[in-house]
Amino acid sequence: MTDSGSPDSRSPLDAEADGPRRPDPLDGVWDVVVVGAGPAGSSAAYAAAAQGRRVLLLDKAEHPRYKTCGGGIIGPSRDSLPPDFRLPLQDRVHAVTFAYRGRFTRTRRSKRMLFGLVNRDEFDLRLVQAAKQAGAVLVTGVTVTGVEQRGGEHRTALVTAADGRGFEARAVVGADGSASRIGRHVGVSFDQIDLGLEAEIPVPADVAADWAGRIHLDWGPLPGSYGWVFPKTESSSLTVGVISARGDGERTKQYLADYIRRLGLSGFPPSVESGHLTRCRAEDSPLSRGRVLVAGDAAGLLEPWTREGISYALRSGRLAGEWAVKVAEAGTAAEVRREALNYAFAIKAGLGVEMRAGKQMLDAFERRPYLFHAAVCLVDPAWRAFARTTQGHLTFAQVLRQYRSARRLAALASR
Numbered sequence: 001m002t003d004s005g006s007p008d009s010r011s012p013l014d015a016e017a018d019g020p021r022r023p024d025p026l027d028g029v030w031d032v033v034v035v036g037a038g039p040a041g042s043s044a045a046y047a048a049a050a051q052g053r054r055v056l057l058l059d060k061a062e063h064p065r066y067k068t069c070g071g072g073i074i075g076p077s078r079d080s081l082p083p084d085f086r087l088p089l090q091d092r093v094h095a096v097t098f099a100y101r102g103r104f105t106r107t108r109r110s111k112r113m114l115f116g117l118v119n120r121d122e123f124d125l126r127l128v129q130a131a132k133q134a135g136a137v138l139v140t141g142v143t144v145t146g147v148e149q150r151g152g153e154h155r156t157a158l159v160t161a162a163d164g165r166g167f168e169a170r171a172v173v174g175a176d177g178s179a180s181r182i183g184r185h186v187g188v189s190f191d192q193i194d195l196g197l198e199a200e201i202p203v204p205a206d207v208a209a210d211w212a213g214r215i216h217l218d219w220g221p222l223p224g225s226y227g228w229v230f231p232k233t234e235s236s237s238l239t240v241g242v243i244s245a246r247g248d249g250e251r252t253k254q255y256l257a258d259y260i261r262r263l264g265l266s267g268f269p270p271s272v273e274s275g276h277l278t279r280c281r282a283e284d285s286p287l288s289r290g291r292v293l294v295a296g297d298a299a300g301l302l303e304p305w306t307r308e309g310i311s312y313a314l315r316s317g318r319l320a321g322e323w324a325v326k327v328a329e330a331g332t333a334a335e336v337r338r339e340a341l342n343y344a345f346a347i348k349a350g351l352g353v354e355m356r357a358g359k360q361m362l363d364a365f366e367r368r369p370y371l372f373h374a375a376v377c378l379v380d381p382a383w384r385a386f387a388r389t390t391q392g393h394l395t396f397a398q399v400l401r402q403y404r405s406a407r408r409l410a411a412l413a414s415r
Helices: 012-017 039-049 075-079 120-133 181-186 205-211 249-262 310-329 333-367 369-378 380-391 396-402 404-413
Strands: 029-035 055-059 089-093 095-100 103-109 115-118 137-140 144-150 156-161 166-174 190-202 214-219 226-232 237-245 272-281 292-294
Touching: 029 039, 029 156, 029 310, 039 055, 039 120, 039 166, 039 310, 055 120, 055 166, 075 115, 075 310, 089 226, 095 369, 103 369, 115 120, 115 226, 120 137, 144 166, 144 181, 166 181, 166 310, 181 292, 190 249, 205 226, 205 237, 214 369, 226 249, 237 249, 292 310, 310 333, 333 369, 333 396, 333 404, 369 380, 369 404, 380 396, 380 404, 396 404
Parallel strands: 029 055, 029 166, 055 137, 095 214, 166 292
Antiparallel strands: 089 115, 095 103, 144 156, 156 166, 190 237, 190 272, 214 226, 226 237
16 A cells, blocks of 8 residues: 555546656565554564664654653663663652651662653653664554454565555564554453553752652552652652552542642642553463564553553563564464464563562552551661662562562462
8 A cells, every 4th residue: 555545546647747656665565563652662663673674663643742651760671772772861769758648658768779760752752763773664643443464475464554554564563552453453451450640740949859869659548559759850840640450530539639739749730630541461361463463561561560661661572573573584374473472482481470470469569558668668678679679680570589578578468
């Protein structure tokens, strides 16, 4: 298909008078088409383009664009970025103030940076630019409606768009968010859906300075819920949000309102108020179908307890891009199936193990959140484990394996 989306209705003489039709640079078969230009999609496009492949990156939005997200860049995220990538840091976190339902607060500090904070519009834009510099072609304003597997002589997949265009590829990566059209095609299923609400609150410079280098975490009143304040000191704003299981939206809204009030921030009008659903995959959920792979939110890949998704998007996106190249090179259906299974194995052996541990932590936290609060506030090994996890030196799976006290806490909280 071409950009016009319909055949030329003029006479051959009219067309001849205009000269030969110029070739559309989007025509032809791409090695890899990536749907969605968030962290997962940009990482996939970068990984495939860096291998010299012909890569098309599609997104419905123009960059930069606002994204509901705290913008925390933990160690695994930092380690998964393209070489020479410059993080547009708004702040560097060295301290955490913990609270349990607004009370029993304690601030703990680290000599080494725990993690960095970014605005997602700037961060995502730089990831897209890195993919383009590697050779990927970006096309925005494209609303993808689905994907079709094309067997026989084609051995391709066709990504279809709302404007009638089609983009043919030897491999497709779906990274189009938690409500993914490509994920629906693959058959992704979820066993945990949460509602996150967030407000971007501009504050005076002196208020921003009070928050510099420090975040706030509040273990909330709803099962599995918590709230956060992430300072964006460079732009004098605070990202304040809460998250809890879907199904009690009014109480979640009230939690956010109460949280903002308790923090003394209700006098500052938010510039943006937004919400989104996070969806966590079921353990047996597929990660591919034919020549189509899914990554990031489209695959339901995120940390179940904290609902952190950026590192999962970057890591799964990179793997999806690398394996999409192998799928594109596969000649037979059996070879395609083998490479797709290898991609699923790589995801499950790494991120899947971490997600299993995160679900165990969430189950215990839902039952006894005050035990977690007491541990991280009062027990030095628990605080060090928290710090090393955010810095990227430990995963939750390693914490449960290496720290006997963590296993005891999880077992006690689960009773």
